[in-house]
Amino acid sequence: MVKVGIVGGTGYTGAELLRLIAGHPDAEVAMITSRAEDGVAVDELFPSLRGVCDLRFSVPDVAALSSCDVVFFATPHNVAMKLVPELLAAGTRVIDLSADFRIRDAALWSKWYNEEHLCPELLDEAVYGLPETNAEAIKSARLIACPGCYPTAVELGFLPLLEQKLVDSQRLIASAASGVSGAGRQAKVDNLFAEMDGSFKAYGVSGHRHLPEIEQELSIAANEAVNLTFTPHLLPQVRGIHATLFSEQLDPNVGLDELQFLFEKRYADAPFVDVMPLGSLPQTRTVRGGNTCRIALHRPQNRNTVVVLSVIDNLVKGASGQAIQCMNLMFGLPETAGLGSISLLP
């Protein structure tokens, strides 16, 4: 039984970790922290966990946390990097769901997050937690930097094309949309039901923090610096990311069926990537609550632009599910353990 600690348990990724680990055959949550809710029963904040979780929130304490086999950080950025060095020193492995260790270049991180990085020496060691590219490194990692939600959907959609140098790496476009749970459980007027319902908008168009992360990972895949235009949008729904990816084929003679074959082969061993039949139109609800990424390929009018559609649940494959997938690899468990829940439809 893997003994899990969770730092920052009052947000949506924390609640999702609780839900998923409650159904995990080989892991259990030993402690969950929150300064604000210290002493409060978890199921008072999240009544959906009544009868399932009898923990109470406690103030984060490194000594106590280090008694766990692994600690998940389900915090905003800038929290994990304060506690991780001590936990690693105590021999506890760490899976960070925040942005603190995603970007390998400390200066680039500082530019986008407007503060200095507190432990740049760990950036090299941190493993980017996308099992579809880094499974081996994840298995032995002490510190996992879980990918962002948009990056997961965008990278899984572009990777096969860039790895095979089939598209123009300088003209990548990602038009993506997310449900609002990605913005977290924070009291903001902009995220009120009365502000969001029945409306749609782009945001972060001039620059979103997931851009450098995506470009970093796609550049590794392409083996050259890529150029991406990334436009996120906010959907009037709770869960789900849909990425619509545009790229130009370098060789117009490569057929769409060849691309389809390539994707199927690339993800043949990936239990959570579903390459749908040609012509499919993935809906975000088909992955709601599940850890699957569904991908479909199109080439409109048989012209030169490849359109890849990629959907995930931002809180599962885009956060807590992927974190547990990493944990499974780290502790030698089946990669799919605890991640079998089927999406509600309708």
Next chain:
Amino acid sequence: MVKVGIVGGTGYTGAELLRLIAGHPDAEVAMITSRAEDGVAVDELFPSLRGVCDLRFSVPDVAALSSCDVVFFATPHNVAMKLVPELLAAGTRVIDLSADFRIRDAALWSKWYNEEHLCPELLDEAVYGLPETNAEAIKSARLIACPGCYPTAVELGFLPLLEQKLVDSQRLIASAASGVSGAGRQAKVDNLFAEMDGSFKAYGVSGHRHLPEIEQELSIAANEAVNLTFTPHLLPQVRGIHATLFSEQLDPNVGLDELQFLFEKRYADAPFVDVMPLGSLPQTRTVRGGNTCRIALHRPQNRNTVVVLSVIDNLVKGASGQAIQCMNLMFGLPETAGLGSISLLP
């Protein structure tokens, strides 16, 4: 392994049976029928089941169905009663999610459903599938009439009060609201997103088919004919029933804490009824996808009216989950088998 057949698999309760049985340790779906979709892969209609279910719909055939241990009818009313006699004769047990066998009085059934009942001789044998009242009879039943969704929420909320004769049985009021999945997966203008979103209405105010069913069951509990005003409403959401139940206390000296104690005792052994602490306000999302009914008691201003709040997921405890709970009892399985999924929150 219980071998299951499903008649009418293209609707929401059929899809929900597939989802739940896919996660059931001791049951498996052997066949699923649909005349309209004969030959179509189930996961084409419900992409959320890709990788989970590889069945195809087939035309209903009694001979084939009777090779199953149990057949679920996830059909509109008026289908089950045509096939059930043959299936029972062949030794197959039947769990009917439709209304065909819920009302014991054939004449009353005919009045509300505007047609004659085809096998009134089975009405006496049919067991009303509410495990919280009929567990013993369910265990040995050949034919289960699963309660309607509203009836489940309303009955569980009123039962303890009526069984103990604590409230005026002639002045019961149930103001209830349901998500639209209760109306099924049928193409109707009224249920279009553009017709329903951002709006709320009552319906069936002058008479709803669930009224005679609820009055029948509450009368059994009260041991006298009760009088209920039942007003259903349609919510702009997919899943969830919320019943707000009003009744007048007969003895004003009985305290609210006594009522709370009574409810807790009544449902102490019911794994799927959660009597919440006094003052709670159950939200439908806390039971979404789960088989739990959450109940909370109030007595506004300490006056004489008891208000019971009761929430369920109409497709789970209100239909397919309850049906599986009955199956578990019928086949000697743990009552909670396959019903452990935790609600998504958010």
Next chain:
Amino acid sequence: MVKVGIVGGTGYTGAELLRLIAGHPDAEVAMITSRAEDGVAVDELFPSLRGVCDLRFSVPDVAALSSCDVVFFATPHNVAMKLVPELLAAGTRVIDLSADFRIRDAALWSKWYNEEHLCPELLDEAVYGLPETNAEAIKSARLIACPGCYPTAVELGFLPLLEQKLVDSQRLIASAASGVSGAGRQAKVDNLFAEMDGSFKAYGVSGHRHLPEIEQELSIAANEAVNLTFTPHLLPQVRGIHATLFSEQLDPNVGLDELQFLFEKRYADAPFVDVMPLGSLPQTRTVRGGNTCRIALHRPQNRNTVVVLSVIDNLVKGASGQAIQCMNLMFGLPETAGLGSISLLP
């Protein structure tokens, strides 16, 4: 041209006053205040007003406000009562959309609002701004206390029955539901989209501040103290209140068509009350953005309980529209001036 000042312009009722007065032929907004947004352009906060409103928010100043013909308070409770005495002294008329002057009994007000009333001497003078009962008093009033949103829907539905003593005034039940805009434009976790979407709940069951207001007004109509059980619910939609009202007929021989006739007669001269044909099921969307209250009558199973359905837009007839209707009466304008916008459907 009536010169209007608005105190508290950053909330939803303030925005709604701006929208409605922008289309009013005989009134214009001269100033709108907000301490927090002092100096900010109104259309920056509310882009829907771009090209329509070129005001900026300013700090509230009694001297400046008293240059207006009328000042609307679109504030939380406890603000108006601080400024109203001075404004009245300066000869400015006041329409208060908050709760400060709705309850005639200062002690009762204090009990429900947990603070002392600052100008109890004005409670007698304040006119309850429901034009369907108080039109004459409104015309000459210096100070209007606009009804709450739930009270408007509930009172208009019960008034004819109580005025004619047709139902048992001791057994009134109102099960009502509101869109979340009624909770205002405040950053609260509970009102986030991710917390509300796809879910429904009751709230304030044990006691809601609109209860004493409704009982006060219904008691005036009934000419005796009434007893109401009032249960509000929160809908996953932005606008709209739906009240489902239950009462027991005193004389079972009075037919439903007589009740219908009574309602039609009672509201024959009320331009904003639409008594729909018998059997109608009013939807909240049919009054969205409009000042109309639509009412329909039912008597389920021809038993003894009358069910009245009443819908309004909480921000229009339940707040800003009703306030403008009062203003029209106060300044001798046509009662419907500026209130003609038709609901969007879909």
Next chain:
Amino acid sequence: MVKVGIVGGTGYTGAELLRLIAGHPDAEVAMITSRAEDGVAVDELFPSLRGVCDLRFSVPDVAALSSCDVVFFATPHNVAMKLVPELLAAGTRVIDLSADFRIRDAALWSKWYNEEHLCPELLDEAVYGLPETNAEAIKSARLIACPGCYPTAVELGFLPLLEQKLVDSQRLIASAASGVSGAGRQAKVDNLFAEMDGSFKAYGVSGHRHLPEIEQELSIAANEAVNLTFTPHLLPQVRGIHATLFSEQLDPNVGLDELQFLFEKRYADAPFVDVMPLGSLPQTRTVRGGNTCRIALHRPQNRNTVVVLSVIDNLVKGASGQAIQCMNLMFGLPETAGLGSISLLP
């Protein structure tokens, strides 16, 4: 008073014409047709029009229709082209909201609509009803082909860039999303609330009927054949189109402020195009119910890709509002007559 006839009044664009003309000072609806609802009162189908519209639907009759000054077709494609020749012959002007006369090339039309065009001889005469480009031709037109909803949003966003040859016309990308009212008031399972709520998907990715229309109009603006990748998506909301437009600048030295200036100048005289300040993020709700198109410009990271955001209400500027704007021009009325309603917010 312009006397208006509406063919096909039971859909959403028909209802929207009724709503808008009800508030129009210089036009009135004389008749509205529907074969299916012949004899039914309009306000029975659309209760939001109670007290506003007392017409009944009638069977379409060319003789009767030709007594109108102008006839609007709010029908699916393939209806208008059957009746238009006769109406024009009778001297009645026609505004067609369907697709029948949008594409100038009859062969191209047939390819996308899978049938022959019945009056190709009128294609040359038909004026494309986008007042921002064709105001003069609209004034004297006998037959208007109103633009599609997506085309309106996409064209208004791309036009200034293409007219000035500032971007690569061979690499245009439009990722757009629409509320479901664009799919009409037809009973389809895919458009049920239970199928759409909380989910998002692309559709028509391999080829959507609006593509040839948009390419036709953009090619006219660019004075050369353009190449567009157009990907529509379906939003879980009723109204609103959001177009996210990507194009590559030909001269990287042209600054974003110059582009902004260009857009402001291009639309200086267009009463319904709002070029928002640089950096704005238009929300669809800010145009809900109104005829405005709001546009904002971005150039992420100051790289070479221009991102234009463009929002409209698909039923107003994308259909019925634009049709009335055309009518105003045709009959010498103020261009904005009857189109002044302000969006509800929230």
